[in-house]
Amino acid sequence: MDTWRPPVQGICLPRSASGPARTGLSPSLTAQARGGGDQRAAAPAQAPPPRARDVTVPRHARVDVPVAFRKEAQRLTMANAAEQWVLVEMVQALYEAPAYHLILEGILILWIIRLLFSKTYKLQERSDLTLKEKEELIEEWQPEPLVPPVSKDHPALNYNIVSGPPSHNIVVNGKECINFASFNFLGLLDNPRVKAAALASLKKYGVGTCGPRGFYGTFDVHLDLEDRLAKFMKTEEAIIYSYGFATIASAIPAYSKRGDIVFVDRAACFAIQKGLQASRSDIKIFKHNDMADLERLLKEQEIEDQKNPRKARVTRRFIVVEGIYMNTGTICPLPELIDDIDLISANMENALASVGGFCCGRSFVIDHQRLSGQGYCFSASLPPLLAAAAIEALNIMEENPGIFAVLKEKCRKIHKALQGISGLRVMGESFSPAFHLHLEESTGSREKDVKLLQEIVNQCMNRSIALTQARYLDKEEKCLPPPSIRVVVTVEQTEDELERAAATIKEVAQAVLL
Amino acid sequence: MYIAMILPTECRPEKQNGKPHINMEIEESFEEAPLHVMVFTYMGYGIGTLFGYLRDFLRNWGIEKCNAAVEREEQKDFVPLYQDFENFYTRNLYMRIRDNWNRPVCSAPGPHFDMLERVSDDYNWTFRFTGRVIKDVINMGSYNFLGLVSKYNESMRTVKEVLERYGTGVASTRHEMGTLDKHKELEDLVAKFLNVEAAMVFGMGFATNSMNIPVLVGKGCLILSDELNHTSVVLGARLSGATIRTFKHNNMQSLEKLLRDAIIYGQPRTRRAWKKILILVEGIYSMEGSIVRLPQIVALKKKYKAYLYVDEAHSIGSVGPTGRGVSEFFGIDPGDVDVLMGTFTKSFGAAGGYIAGKKELVDYIRVHSHSAVYATSMSPPVAEQIIRAMKLIMGLDGTTQGLQRVQQLAKNTKYFRQRLREMGFIIYGNDHSPVVPVLLYMPGKVAAFARHMLEKKIAVVVVGFPATPLAEARARFCISAAHTREMLDKVLEATDEIGDLLQVKYSRHRHSARPELYDETSFELDD
Numbered sequence A: 001m002d003t004w005r006p007p008v009q010g011i012c013l014p015r016s017a018s019g020p021a022r023t024g025l026s027p028s029l030t031a032q033a034r035g036g037g038d039q040r041a042a043a044p045a046q047a048p049p050p051r052a053r054d055v056t057v058p059r060h061a062r063v064d065v066p067v068a069f070r071k072e073a074q075r076l077t078m079a080n081a082a083e084q085w086v087l088v089e090m091v092q093a094l095y096e097a098p099a100y101h102l103i104l105e106g107i108l109i110l111w112i113i114r115l116l117f118s119k120t121y122k123l124q125e126r127s128d129l130t131l132k133e134k135e136e137l138i139e140e141w142q143p144e145p146l147v148p149p150v151s152k153d154h155p156a157l158n159y160n161i162v163s164g165p166p167s168h169n170i171v172v173n174g175k176e177c178i179n180f181a182s183f184n185f186l187g188l189l190d191n192p193r194v195k196a197a198a199l200a201s202l203k204k205y206g207v208g209t210c211g212p213r214g215f216y217g218t219f220d221v222h223l224d225l226e227d228r229l230a231k232f233m234k235t236e237e238a239i240i241y242s243y244g245f246a247t248i249a250s251a252i253p254a255y256s257k258r259g260d261i262v263f264v265d266r267a268a269c270f271a272i273q274k275g276l277q278a279s280r281s282d283i284k285i286f287k288h289n290d291m292a293d294l295e296r297l298l299k300e301q302e303i304e305d306q307k308n309p310r311k312a313r314v315t316r317r318f319i320v321v322e323g324i325y326m327n328t329g330t331i332c333p334l335p336e337l338i339d340d341i342d343l344i345s346a347n348m349e350n351a352l353a354s355v356g357g358f359c360c361g362r363s364f365v366i367d368h369q370r371l372s373g374q375g376y377c378f379s380a381s382l383p384p385l386l387a388a389a390a391i392e393a394l395n396i397m398e399e400n401p402g403i404f405a406v407l408k409e410k411c412r413k414i415h416k417a418l419q420g421i422s423g424l425r426v427m428g429e430s431f432s433p434a435f436h437l438h439l440e441e442s443t444g445s446r447e448k449d450v451k452l453l454q455e456i457v458n459q460c461m462n463r464s465i466a467l468t469q470a471r472y473l474d475k476e477e478k479c480l481p482p483p484s485i486r487v488v489v490t491v492e493q494t495e496d497e498l499e500r501a502a503a504t505i506k507e508v509a510q511a512v513l514l
Numbered sequence B: 001m002y003i004a005m006i007l008p009t010e011c012r013p014e015k016q017n018g019k020p021h022i023n024m025e026i027e028e029s030f031e032e033a034p035l036h037v038m039v040f041t042y043m044g045y046g047i048g049t050l051f052g053y054l055r056d057f058l059r060n061w062g063i064e065k066c067n068a069a070v071e072r073e074e075q076k077d078f079v080p081l082y083q084d085f086e087n088f089y090t091r092n093l094y095m096r097i098r099d100n101w102n103r104p105v106c107s108a109p110g111p112h113f114d115m116l117e118r119v120s121d122d123y124n125w126t127f128r129f130t131g132r133v134i135k136d137v138i139n140m141g142s143y144n145f146l147g148l149v150s151k152y153n154e155s156m157r158t159v160k161e162v163l164e165r166y167g168t169g170v171a172s173t174r175h176e177m178g179t180l181d182k183h184k185e186l187e188d189l190v191a192k193f194l195n196v197e198a199a200m201v202f203g204m205g206f207a208t209n210s211m212n213i214p215v216l217v218g219k220g221c222l223i224l225s226d227e228l229n230h231t232s233v234v235l236g237a238r239l240s241g242a243t244i245r246t247f248k249h250n251n252m253q254s255l256e257k258l259l260r261d262a263i264i265y266g267q268p269r270t271r272r273a274w275k276k277i278l279i280l281v282e283g284i285y286s287m288e289g290s291i292v293r294l295p296q297i298v299a300l301k302k303k304y305k306a307y308l309y310v311d312e313a314h315s316i317g318s319v320g321p322t323g324r325g326v327s328e329f330f331g332i333d334p335g336d337v338d339v340l341m342g343t344f345t346k347s348f349g350a351a352g353g354y355i356a357g358k359k360e361l362v363d364y365i366r367v368h369s370h371s372a373v374y375a376t377s378m379s380p381p382v383a384e385q386i387i388r389a390m391k392l393i394m395g396l397d398g399t400t401q402g403l404q405r406v407q408q409l410a411k412n413t414k415y416f417r418q419r420l421r422e423m424g425f426i427i428y429g430n431d432h433s434p435v436v437p438v439l440l441y442m443p444g445k446v447a448a449f450a451r452h453m454l455e456k457k458i459a460v461v462v463v464g465f466p467a468t469p470l471a472e473a474r475a476r477f478c479i480s481a482a483h484t485r486e487m488l489d490k491v492l493e494a495t496d497e498i499g500d501l502l503q504v505k506y507s508r509h510r511h512s513a514r515p516e517l518y519d520e521t522s523f524e525l526d527d
Helices: A015-036 A041-046 A050-063 A065-070 A072-096 A099-117 A131-140 A192-206 A213-217 A220-232 A242-257 A271-281 A289-308 A384-399 A404-419 A446-462 A495-513 B035-060 B084-092 B094-100 B153-165 B181-194 B205-217 B231-240 B252-265 B295-304 B359-370 B370-374 B380-394 B400-423 B443-455 B483-503 B520-526
Strands: A171-172 A177-179 A237-241 A261-265 A280-284 A319-321 A343-347 A358-363 A424-427 A434-437 A484-488 B002-007 B026-029 B112-119 B128-139 B200-204 B222-226 B241-249 B279-283 B307-311 B339-343 B353-357 B435-441 B459-463 B473-478
Touching: A041 A242, A065 B222, A099 B094, A131 B252, A177 A446, A192 B153, A213 B241, A220 A237, A220 A358, A220 A384, A242 A271, A242 A319, A242 A343, A242 A358, A242 B205, A242 B370, A261 A271, A261 B279, A271 B231, A271 B370, A280 A289, A319 A358, A319 A384, A404 A424, A404 A434, A404 A495, A424 A495, A434 A446, A446 A484, A446 A495, B035 B443, B084 B094, B094 B443, B128 B483, B153 B380, B181 B200, B181 B353, B181 B380, B200 B205, B200 B359, B200 B370, B205 B231, B205 B307, B205 B339, B205 B353, B205 B359, B205 B370, B222 B231, B222 B252, B231 B279, B241 B252, B241 B339, B252 B279, B252 B295, B252 B380, B279 B295, B295 B307, B353 B359, B359 B370, B380 B400, B400 B483, B435 B443, B443 B473, B443 B483
Parallel strands: A261 A280, A261 A319, B222 B241, B222 B279, B279 B307, B307 B339
Antiparallel strands: A171 A177, A237 A358, A343 A358, A424 A434, A434 A484, B002 B026, B112 B128, B200 B353, B339 B353, B435 B473, B459 B473
């Protein structure tokens, strides 16, 4: 059937491609036939002469295509006949071939099979290492030290040590200060109601839960807290994690897998970066808060999708943004971005004065994390006393909705007061309770910038204003923010204290920078 | 096949630190199930899957009501949010037996606890609380090894004081404004407890692994990880960017071969030598109940100049004559382990984890740990609970109560394991491990076992695929020092009875130390 191929494909070999082999066999065949002298010898004679047909058909085809088409039907029957003949001939050859021949050919076939399946010949195989050489290599190998040495005066080794509660009035390194560094926005860290709730829980449950949520680590307090959070956020369902960092870092890889695409803001915090890394998805970074840039990326992706619609049908796409960016103090332009959010992830370690984090959204979305959120499934659950503290904090927030307006007003005040310091620039929204002070002009070296800012922080600390630089792992951050001092506003700070803080920062900055 | 691994402690450490020298033979068994059990197990999954497809078909055509939460209409044309198979398994297999997990507790997870009764009116799609409380359930599920979790009593006075003084949160990171004097006190105590130079503590055990392993190794480094390591270790290894190779569970030949090949052949493609090799193992494996073969691993790591990271999440406090974990259990100098990691969730009844070792290691971790820079530090009352528990174990409270608890745990473990084995259950792991997995194999029996046990007011953990290999579903008992002999006997009696009912006494190697336990019927079953 495959005797003829269109000429464009080049020369097509007729069936007699196997001709030479057969011809090679035929002398012995005939000899055998004669020797045998029985009916089997008659068979080749009765069969139509093979070679003639084999050759003619392709010749026609090659020379004249239309003719070949016209003769298609005829050609097919002929080809069939030829094929039949070939088979008959082969079977006969088998019968008639001498034993030594068959054995020889059999060995040849086996040899070919061996060659086909044996590994490619490699020079290396011959130069296999001897045991002695191996031992020498092992002896020779010297690993790098497990950790490189750290200089003793690294700032991280000389922590601020807080003695006593880390609340509004704080004792840092033995010096009493007003706290402008902890994210205690609503001042609940020191709240007696929160403490009382935690204490009641301690009395009933003790401290630890001794198990993950699945294995007797689900307490009634956890269920209550999840209910309360869902209601507070006006969503269907909430899920709590026992560590703030692990919340978003587990939630992202629960949905986004290898091959999926995540569009993420350049200024996204480290927990998001780690979540993205764990998801092994395709990451597309857009400029901070730049919706045009995001749109550009989305359009690029659309073009990409049109090229490969099959892949596009199975590729999930996610957009990850932060509400208020921890690294910049700016707010995400949510209304421009989207009209609906699938999942909100938040932290209970700041305003809620507890530990842990939560995700909330529709049940369809959230429920999936109960089996796929690694930090949820494989970690001990949140100690009940911390859950109880968070519930009480929620109560306080719901009872005093005015608290947020107070905070906002305080933010606005200190923002205004900090404008116009020569050498320092305020970064962040005027209503954001955490914002950054950057150097107006960098000295050109990060190290020097950090030193200058640390000098400002130290001097403020001496004057009873506790501040801190925003710390990053310089080498790990995808887009390292410039060095900055982070100022945190809380409702507990009085107007007087806010003014004093602003004035102190101003004076110190001027003394240090000018 | 009955595999008994006899581990002679031939690698005697030079330094003993004045501690009692332990020379014991450790027997770990992983008996294989009879063939017919495996066949039935796979059949069980097969039938479940077939029915799943049938019901999915019925749901698709609207013949059966679909109770699962569904995507909203306006997002129907989106790419599905989760993968199909995962969803299939949850919907059709897990859903049938999901009442055995996430059972809500409403008291301290001590040796007894109370549970909220819940029922389902729609075959486990939703649960409804009846408002009743199931009182005094014997707790064999919580990792409360030393029984240090209980409702408030006078021994927790310091925890209460710290809570009243400090509050619950910290609202800052270790590097910024979140290092409290309590943290420092705890770290010094942990270092002292473990007999090492320094330690650092973190707010979550899971994160201690996943956020610190990447600090130690990176590109160009090799991680050799036990195949049964916990998810957090695996995640940390993956985030580090190092090449990961796994060796067979607790198999020294497999580890040595990987070590040799790694050093001899270097990195794939580039053929450069590896920068460093880190071996990741756990002290006690929580699903197998096996104990790491530490003496052999330490010998290997010394021979091949690799580094060793031991996750003692389950072993710290629970093994060793004074509860100092696997290094003490084997009489090995803790300095021979490069990185000691552990959690405070289990033996200490709190939350969080630690990394301990040489001062330079801990200093490096302090500076570079993701957790130290970006995560909120440990809650002060939680830190105080660890301090109190640790002091108790160390005898710093002036009593021998801590030591008694450690010894009681060892006694309970020995008794419980021995009795279960005599009954003819296949149990996995080391004779000294307080985590006792009983093999049930079939998914249906898993659910039945847990439900029957709850009826008898005993809470056990059951696990199946994907936490274990498909055909090796099991129940897990966690022994506590707070379990009394009466409680254990009650549990054993119930297990015995249900074991007969469900026919899960699969072991063909009955230890006939107490032949009087067997009656004629059980012998007939064996034939």
